[in-house]
Amino acid sequence: MSSPLLVVGSVAFDTLHNPSGTHSRILGGSATYASLAASHFTKVRLVGVVGKDYPDSAIQMFRQHDIDLEGLEVDKSGDTFHWEGRYSDDLNSRTTLATDLNVFATFSPKIPAAFKSSPFVMLGNIDPVLQLEVLKQVEKPKLVVADTMNFWIGGKRDDLIKTLARVDVLVLNDEEARELSGKSALVTAARALFAMGPRVIVIKKGEHGAVLFEGSEIFSAPAYPTGEVIDPTGAGDTFAGGFIGYIASKGETSHATLRRAVVYGSALASYSVEGIGVDRVLTLTRDDIEKRYNIFRTLTSFHE
Amino acid sequence: MSSPLLVVGSVAFDTLHNPSGTHSRILGGSATYASLAASHFTKVRLVGVVGKDYPDSAIQMFRQHDIDLEGLEVDKSGDTFHWEGRYSDDLNSRTTLATDLNVFATFSPKIPAAFKSSPFVMLGNIDPVLQLEVLKQVEKPKLVVADTMNFWIGGKRDDLIKTLARVDVLVLNDEEARELSGKSALVTAARALFAMGPRVIVIKKGEHGAVLFEGSEIFSAPAYPTGEVIDPTGAGDTFAGGFIGYIASKGETSHATLRRAVVYGSALASYSVEGIGVDRVLTLTRDDIEKRYNIFRTLTSFHE
Numbered sequence: 079m080s081s082p083l084l085v086v087g088s089v090a091f092d093t094l095h096n097p098s099g100t101h102s103r104i105l106g107g108s109a110t111y112a113s114l115a116a117s118h119f120t121k122v123r124l125v126g127v128v129g130k131d132y133p134d135s136a137i138q139m140f141r142q143h144d145i146d147l148e149g150l151e152v153d154k155s156g157d158t159f160h161w162e163g164r165y166s167d168d169l170n171s172r173t174t175l176a177t178d179l180n181v182f183a184t185f186s187p188k189i190p191a192a193f194k195s196s197p198f199v200m201l202g203n204i205d206p207v208l209q210l211e212v213l214k215q216v217e218k219p220k221l222v223v224a225d226t227m228n229f230w231i232g233g234k235r236d237d238l239i240k241t242l243a244r245v246d247v248l249v250l251n252d253e254e255a256r257e258l259s260g261k262s263a264l265v266t267a268a269r270a271l272f273a274m275g276p277r278v279i280v281i282k283k284g285e286h287g288a289v290l291f292e293g294s295e296i297f298s299a300p301a302y303p304t305g306e307v308i309d310p311t312g313a314g315d316t317f318a319g320g321f322i323g324y325i326a327s328k329g330e331t332s333h334a335t336l337r338r339a340v341v342y343g344s345a346l347a348s349y350s351v352e353g354i355g356v357d358r359v360l361t362l363t364r365d366d367i368e369k370r371y372n373i374f375r376t377l378t379s380f381h382e
Numbered sequence: 383m384s385s386p387l388l389v390v391g392s393v394a395f396d397t398l399h400n401p402s403g404t405h406s407r408i409l410g411g412s413a414t415y416a417s418l419a420a421s422h423f424t425k426v427r428l429v430g431v432v433g434k435d436y437p438d439s440a441i442q443m444f445r446q447h448d449i450d451l452e453g454l455e456v457d458k459s460g461d462t463f464h465w466e467g468r469y470s471d472d473l474n475s476r477t478t479l480a481t482d483l484n485v486f487a488t489f490s491p492k493i494p495a496a497f498k499s500s501p502f503v504m505l506g507n508i509d510p511v512l513q514l515e516v517l518k519q520v521e522k523p524k525l526v527v528a529d530t531m532n533f534w535i536g537g538k539r540d541d542l543i544k545t546l547a548r549v550d551v552l553v554l555n556d557e558e559a560r561e562l563s564g565k566s567a568l569v570t571a572a573r574a575l576f577a578m579g580p581r582v583i584v585i586k587k588g589e590h591g592a593v594l595f596e597g598s599e600i601f602s603a604p605a606y607p608t609g610e611v612i613d614p615t616g617a618g619d620t621f622a623g624g625f626i627g628y629i630a631s632k633g634e635t636s637h638a639t640l641r642r643a644v645v646y647g648s649a650l651a652s653y654s655v656e657g658i659g660v661d662r663v664l665t666l667t668r669d670d671i672e673k674r675y676n677i678f679r680t681l682t683s684f685h686e
Contacts, residue, residue, distance in 0.1 A: 168566055262472055264589075265609045285568075286590035289607070298681050300602030303593070305569045337684040377602050378682045380641040 079329040081220075082121045082146075083322060085113040086187050086212045087202020087315070089126040089150065092355065093162035093176075096169065096309055104355040105136055107159065108202030108225065111315035114359050115346045116200065116323025117143040118367060123193045125149035125212070129157040129181040139360070148190045153181040169307050189215040198326040201245070202315060203227050206238040213244045221331050223247040223322045224276075225315065231258045243275040246331075249318045251282045264289060265296070278336060280321065282314055290340050297337045300377055302348030302370065309354045313347045316359060320346030345370040383633040385524070386425045386450075387626060389417040390491050390516045391506020391619070393430040393454065394463040396659065398615060399479075401471055405613075408659040409440055411463065412506030412529065415619035418663050419650045420504065420627025421447040422671060427497045429453035429516070433461040433485040443664070452494045457485040473611050493519040502630040505549070506619060507531050510542040517548045525635050527551040527626045528580075529619065535562045543578055550635075552580040553622045559585045568593060569600070582640060584625065586618055594644050601641045604681055606652030606674065613658045617651045620663060624650030649674035 087109030094101045113122045123146040128136075132152065140147055159182035162175040187208055195217050201209040201224040209224055216222075224245040230238050231254055238258075242248060248271060256262055259270035268279045268291035279291040287300040321343030328335045345367055352358045391413030398405045417426045427450045432440075436456065444451055463486035466479040491512055499521045505513040505528040513528055520526075528549040534542050535558055542562075546552060552575060560566055563574035572583045572595035583595040591604040625647030632639045649671055656662045 263609055263611070265607045283590065286587065287602070287604070289604075296607050296681055297684065298591070298604035298607065299684070300591070300593075300604070303569045303600050303602065305567055307567075334684075341684055375685050377600055378684075380601065380603070380638075380645050380682075381679050 080120050080327045081197045081329045082123055083116050083198040083200060083326040084123045084125065084189070084193050084196035084216065084219075085109050085116060085200045085202060085319070086125040086209070087112060087200075087204050088159055088182060089124075089128050089132075090159040090161055090182070092311060093160070094165065094309065094311060094354070095163070095175075096165040097167055098308060098354065101309075101354050103160070105139075106161065106312065106355060108204060108312075108315045111312035111350070111356060111359070112200055112202050112225075112319030112322075113140070113145050114143060114356055115316040115319030115343075115350070116326070117145055118320070118346070118362060118364060119323035119327035119342070120198075122146065122323070123149060123196060125187050125189060125193065127151040127153050127181050127185045129159075130154045131157045146193075149188070149193055151185075151188070156181040165310075169310055187212050187215075197221070197329070198322060199223070200318065200322045201225065201241075202318070206230050206234050206241040210237070210241045210244070213241070221246050221322070221325060223249060223318060225249045225318045226254065228254050228257060239274060245276050247278040247280060247322075248276040249280045249282065249314075249321070251284070251314065255279070255281045265291075280340065282317060288317070288340050288344060290336060292333055292336060295333055297340060299340045299344050299374065302344060302373065303377070304348060304351065307351045310351050311355060313350050316350040317343040317347040319343075341371055341374045342367065345374065384424050384631045385501045385633045386427055387420050387502040387504060387630040388427045388429065388493070388497050388500035388520065388523075389413050389420060389504045389506060389623070390429040390493075390513070391416060391504075391508050392463055392486060393428075393432050393436075394465055394486070396615060397464070397466040397480075398613065398658070399468040400473065400613060401469070402612060402658065405658050407464070409443075410465065410616065410659060412508060412616075412619045415616035415654070415660060415663070416504055416506050416529075416623030416626075417444070417449050418447060418660055419620040419623030419647075419654070420630070421449055422624070422650070422666060422668060423627035423631035423646070424502075426450065426627070427453060427500055429491050429493060429497065431455040431457050431485050431489045433463075434458045435461045450497075453492070453497055455489075455492070460485040469614075473614055491516050491519075501525075501633070502626060503527070504622060504626045505529065505545075506622070510534050510538050510545040514541070514545045514548070517545070525550050525626070525629060527553060527622060529553045529622045530558065531555075532558050532561060547579040549580050551582040551584060551626075553584045553586065553618075553625070555586045555588070555618065559583070569595075584644065586621060592621070592644050592648060594640060596637055596640060599637055601644060603644045603648050603678065606648060606677065607681070608652060608655065611655045614655050615659060617654050620654040621647040621651040623647075645675055645678045646671065649678065
């Protein structure tokens with residue numbers, strides 16, 4: 079039974095310099111990517127903040143995807159969070175040119191009363207202090223998924239560990255898993271991360287796919303063998319949004335559902351990198367998603 | 383129907399310095415690893431050269447694995463090929479300390495008459511000039527698999543390309559695939575490598591598994607999620623030997639067989655790294671191999 083999903087994270091403008099050119103002030107932020115990805119599967123409730131410069135067209139875009147914006151605060155005292163970065167020619171690395179937090183600097187997530195009982199919660203990649211504030215406001219969700227990154231692992235480790243104690247599923251990349259756990263083999267790293275609280279660990283490996291750990295179960299999914307990446311921005315958030323969106327659409331958290339959720343997350347992420355920003359994910363149909371899910375089946379099948 | 387497999391490559395002594403200690407003059411070389419791996423599946427015919435110092439115990443070891451040594455030349459004029467290397471603490475990189483080619487320096491593979499009609503041929507990771515000499519001597523094999531490495535891609539590119547024109551399956555790692563093809567995305571790299579001759583490309587990605595390309599078909603296999611690697615020496619040769627050994631045991635080269643062969647190769651390689659040198663592969667049973675094959679099924683399965 080499809081259940082509503084609460085997504086909390088950043089809503090931002092991104093300015094990207096990559097081989098295809100400069101893309102100024104396009105829609106970005108962890109909550110933007112995650113909620114659009116999840117909206118293909120279930121009803122999404124977004125909590126975040128934007129500034130006085132945030133355009134009505136973007137608001138309409140979210141509404142068209144049936145994303146509930148009751149929790150989207152519009153802070154007229156300043157502008158929307160803006161990030162600017164330059165990608166290397168092979169898109170494998172990027173340099174931050176500007177991070178203008180603007181209204182995000184004083185953001186404190188307030189979960190609307192109607193959202194507090196959301197059975198599924200996605201904590202986008204933001205300050206773990208804010209992630210914990212969300213968890214203090216929600217009422218016994220069935221599943222809490224948190225995304226994080228090296229910036230918080232290095233800079234706010236103690237806060238992150240407090241948050242992780244209350245998280246069911248931690249999503250992070252392989253480098254981050256190694257940094258947070260201090261272990262080099264991913265199996266060993268996952269075990270160390272279990273001890274911090276989450277009962278499920280999902281390690282994203284970019285072009286090498288993703289691995290899910292739950293108890294003694296391990297599921298390894300390849301990446302979609304794409305010929306060309308246009309823009310990797312938000313691929314991780316899109317993966318996480320597709321992952322939890324699919325789980326929420328099922329309304330249950332069996333191991334079999336989690337495995338398929340990794341594949342749906344991978345499918346969404348594989349589409350995301352084919353366009354600039356959220357462009358490709360915006361135009362996807364459910365049929366496109368099922369097609370790619372089936373490609374993953376073909377890609378991995380070997381036993382008669 | 384199980385068919386005999388011809389394996390040509392180096393037979394060597396390796397001296398390894400790794401976190402578990404120094405392992406002096408243990409059995410090594412591409413043909414040693416590949417033929418031992420393949421011997422779990424089919425009858426192997428080995429072609430290589432050893433020197434006057436090669437011990438009878440090693441000869442007996444090959445015989446115990448039913449490996450036909452008619453093509454193993456014993457050159458009394460010198461010592462066996464010896465390689466010495468030091469691994470980094472995390473085993474992810476290694477430095478060559480010594481390469482004493484000894485009798486291998488003048489090696490020219492001579493395929494015994496009884497071996498010339500071998501239906502399956504594995505060209506281990508040696509000089510492409512020697513690989514081509516082998517192909518000039520064999521009679522219409524069903525499938526020729528060649529392994530190579532960056533040393534030949536950089537140093538003997540023209541010879542390698544001549545050899546590849548006569549090879550069915552090229553096995554190499556991701557970095558080498560990029561170097562040889564000049565393409566960064568693996569899908570694009572595989573297409574460029576097809577144009578050099580091989581109709582099947584297998585790209586090994588170490589801890590990220592392996593990808594098989596045949597025509598428009600792509601098969602992605604994960605690596606076995608091992609908690610600890612003891613010694614990665616020969617893992618690539620073991621993979622290749624397990625891969626072609628399984629195919630030879632089936633006696634046919636359908637796409638379904640190639641996919642399963644990648645999994646068997648991965649299973650063999652995953653065992654190989656659990657011990658020093660060939661130790662673990664020597665003691666394996668067919669039952670151990672099937673167990674790990676089944677773990678790969680569990681590891682990758684997601685659709686009901």
